[in-house]
Amino acid sequence: MxxxxxxxxxxxxxxxxxxxxxxSDGGLCFAGIPFAAPPVGGLRLRPPVPAAPWTGVRDASRFPPAPAQHTGITPEIEALGPHAVGVARALGAADGEFSEDCLYLNVWTPDVDGRLPVLMWIYGGAFESGTASPPSFDGAALSLLTGAVVVAANYRVGALGWLHPTGPGSERWTASANLGLQDQAAALRWIHDNADRFGGDPGNVTVAGASAGAFSVGALLALPDAKGLFHKAILQSGSVTRVQSPDIARALTESFLSAVGVKSLDELATAPLGRILDAQSSVVDSDVGRRNLPGGRIWGVVHDGTVLPARPLDAVGAGAAVGIPLLIGANRDEIHMWAELGGAGYRLADEDALTAEMNRAGVADPAALLEAYRVRLRGAAPRPGRPEAAPPDELRDLRTLFLSDAVYRVPSARLARAQVAAGGTAHTYLLSAEPFGAGTGAFHGAETFYLGDRLAALDIDTPDNRATREQLATAWRRFLRTADPGWPTHDPAAPPTGTTRLIGPDPRDIHEPPLDIAAHWDLGT
Structure with a gap:
């Protein structure tokens, strides 16, 4: 040079x-800035501590490695073509370099001399994978579409970020619960102290995320260490209900320690990384229903009582987020892609198994809800008496409708209602666009193709997709600036059209969940 x-x-x-x-791409990029010390050696399994200062000028042109994880972009996925790779990344898969030394962030800004809204992005990946860097996440596109300073920070994933302290000597590790969440709070503190140096307004910070990132945002609403560090929140395909109880988290960690071959966190602190990564994948539920419904074994936010004193939904209901406007989005067909990719393993044995899943999700009358889904699926009037058993493909589709609601759409509605009932504001939307055309559905992660401006790269740059990109980007851009995305605040009692904005080929206001389904769920206030 x-x-x-x-x-x-x-x-x-x-x-x-x-x-x-x-x-870069019409703006400026500063990559690989440390916001905390490397969580390695004596700092493995410990809360983040401040990064050491440096002298001279640090090069910020190279993106940092992703947190330690198994690669998600396998040769088999690559062989299926760019659409398959795009879907895998939309679901949280990462590729490239991985390292325990991962607590770095990237900043994309239109102008270091401005005073623009700041968006902190938290990636998804089921709390087991993900990265703040391209190609999985390109903050340049999001910055251009929203006119904001975008900051994306790595956080620890898998057991290294989300185990629950247990076992001999665990009293010395109490502060090590929810390490990934603590990493996110440390990045927010860095933004608070440095945003203005990159053209951002430290008084207008929005924390946003998708999937596991959105569930993280929901937990940050209740995290004492994050209080006052952000002013608005966007939750895409996630809410505040995906939180493990201490008992389930403790049992998962105990199984994990056994799989690694250690008896305590003291021993785990020096265990080989490869054994940790192999073990953390072996002890979680693999089925999308089992892992995400109550009681599922999966890494993620834990209501530990110390780092996270209150369950996030309870905290929001008690007013913890009253001063934080929320923008809450979901996709119409969240589980569709898992159903397609899961094949025979996704199909349940029979209708009784689906009814059992509904009971596990807290549905009061599974038979009535199942019939409501069946009517929607078949487009027919309800039939008296017990309907005939669903054929295999219909049973799969019924499960997909149910899980899309149980894991994503209904919890999003619960969060919006709790926020409004507490005196806060919330805006809700439902993405109905099908980026790959009819038949693919508005699947989990579909929004990333629009907010990441991937239409041309994936050869899906159609008029309908461009229109959806504009709708979604405009809503986010307005919300970042004014807390108003352009439609009424959420009101579950609003007749006749509802107050959730449908984003896609037919933009309008709707009830979410639809009234025929909402009647069968306990949506809270």
């Missing part, structure tokens, strides 16, 4: 030292 090229690269002085970024 010549002296003139080096001089042309922007330099920003953070609270820890100076960083030199690069010009």
């Amino acid at each position: 010549t002296d003139s090229q080096e001089t042309a690269r922007p330099v920003v002085t953070t609270t820890h030292g100076a960083v030199r970024g690069v010009r």
Whole structure:
């Protein structure tokens, strides 16, 4: 690089030292900035501590490795083509380098001299995978579409980020619950201290995430260490209900320690990383229903009582987020892609198995809800008496309708109602667009193709997809600036059209969940 090229690269002085970024895609990018010390050696399984300051100018042109995880973009996925790779990344798969030394963030900004809204992005990946860096996440596109300073931070995933302290000597590790959540709060503190140096407004910070990232946002609403560090929140395909009880989290961690071959967290602190990664995958439920319904074994947020004192839904209901406007989105066919990819393993044995899943989700009258889904699926009037057993494909589709509601759409409605009942504001939307055309559904992660501006790259740059991109980007852009995405605040009693915005080929206001389904769920207030 010549002296003139080096001089042309922007330099920003953070609270820890100076960083030199690069010009990229109509803006500026500063990659791989440490916001906490490397969580390795004696800091493995410990809460994040401040990064060490440095002298001189640190190069910020190279993206950091993803947190330690098994790669999600396998040769088999790559062989299926760019659409399959795009879907895998939309579901949280990452590729490239991985490292325990991962607590770095990336900043994309239109102008370091501005005072723009700040969006902190939290990636998804079932709390087991994900990254804050391209190609899985490209903050440049989101910054251009929203006009915001976008900050994406790595956080620890899998057991290293979400185990629950248990076993001999666990009293010395009490502060090590919800480490991934604590990493996210540490990144928010960095943003609070440094946003203005990158053209952002530290008084207008929105924390946003999808899937596990959205469930993280829901937990941050109740996290004492995050209080006052953000001012608005966007939850896409996630809410506040995907929280493990201490008992289930403890049992999962005990199984994990046994699988690693250690008896305590003290021993785990020096265990080989490969054994940790293999073990953490072996002790969780693999089926999308079992892992996400109450009692499922999966890594993620734990109501531990210390780091996270209250269950997030209870905290929101008690007013914890009254001063934080919420934008809550879901996709119409959240589980569709898992049903397609799951094959025979996704299909339940019979209708009784689906009824058992509904009972597990707390449905009061599973038979009535099943019939409501059957009517929607078949487009027919209800039949008196017990209907005939569903054929295999219909049973699969009935389960997909149910799980889409149970895991994503109904919890999103519960969060909106709790926020409004407590005196806060919430706006809700439902994505109905099918990025790959009829038959694919508005699947989990579909929004990333629009907010990440991936239409041309995936050869899906159609008029309908461009219109959806504009609808979604406009809503996020307005919300970041004004807390108003452009439609009425959520009101579950609003007749006759509802107050949830349908985003896609037929934009309008709807009831969410639809009235024929909502009647069978306990949606709270």
